[in-house]
Amino acid sequence: MTVTSPLRTLGIIGAGRLGRVIAALAADAGYRVLIARSGDPAPIIRAMSAIGAEAVPVSEVVAQADAVVLALPLGSYLTLPVEQLRGMLVIDAMNYWWGADGIRPDLDDPRTSTSEIVQHHLTGARVVKGLGHMGYHDLEDEARSAGSPGRRAIAIAGDEPDDLRIVARLVDDLGFDPVVAGPLASGIMLEPGAEAFGANVDAAELREMLERFPTSQRGRVVARARGTARP
Template sequence: MTVISKTFLKIPEVFLMEIGFIGGGHVAQVLASLFINAGHSVVLTNKHGLDRLKPVIQRLGARAEAGNLAEVARQELIVLALPYKAIFELDQTLFNGKAVVDATNYFPHRDGEFEQLTSHQLASSELVAHHFKGAKIVKAFNTIPVANLENLARNVSDDKRIALPIAGDSQVKATVSDLIKQIGFTPYNVGDLKDSLKFQADTPLFLFSGNRNELTAKFAK
């Protein structure tokens, strides 16, 4: 990976990453735009055909391209930005050995009944990890409406930035935490993937935005 200067990103020693998105909708587009602004490159795919992504790629600019599933899977970091139920239509071996961010939310009325999830036997991201057994997975970017992300990003001190909860594989968590900082937020380490139960769509953390102290208080309730 290439190192770019702090004069470009205002962050010392930022390593450029190649980031793939499964999904080309609003979540993928907003996150891709933030990552591109931080100097990274992105590859997006969707199930509707790459022609549908041409206007999106044009808006995102030279650091973005459309690709098929195999091309997305070759990127250093893969973001799942598609309806939750669609995850289980993907090949279970697609992300073997890869770093994966689960940015999805499980909604029973849309995604169908998963008894292990509605009973909280498993976090929704744990079920994703069970599907992609060879992947290293973290949960992130799922709590704040994506439309607000660009407006909430701030180049201010860490304690004043909006904090984004993250949980899962420790190595990937470190990488994604750096990415969260680069796009103007504070990473909030919740723990292992099981702990992502605490900030799913059926919790008080969903749609909540606050700094580190405010998020700590919210978790304590």
């Protein structure tokens, strides 16, 4: 297909399972895909070439991409190149897992979404939460063309309407219906512990999950922590 999105080259930092699935879907959708791992890209060049992506260093991903997907363990966010990512659209697909990240109270604070933490670090970047609440295996298996019956949905959250439109188009191109959850702070509704995390559902059901969040157990914890709980 011919990509008509403002994005032509999609960069991905993180070449684990999630990063590779997103790379394959984007390449199939007609994007040029650059993907980086930590360290020398040589060990993944052949595997990435097989799915239509180019394995390059992080510096090249940032220099050449129109937008960058973060598919790293969340605990690695402080290693991201702040100056190089300044001004860029950054799609945060990371989540906090204690098994991978260790016990990190700073990443498990209900007063803030983890994407807000990433945004605070990436000064000047434009962070949108997305592509991280559906399991990588479902991402791989459930992509469908627009209008397909039962097409699955992916929620996104961000503060800038133009950026949300761009990321929504990317989600659609990858094979899913985009659902806007709200501003970046709303990304907490897509994190582990929320009903939408791991959801493999259509847009209507995903919207219902998001609407139920305030009355869910996780939603009540967040509301108390943020001082927004109803008396």
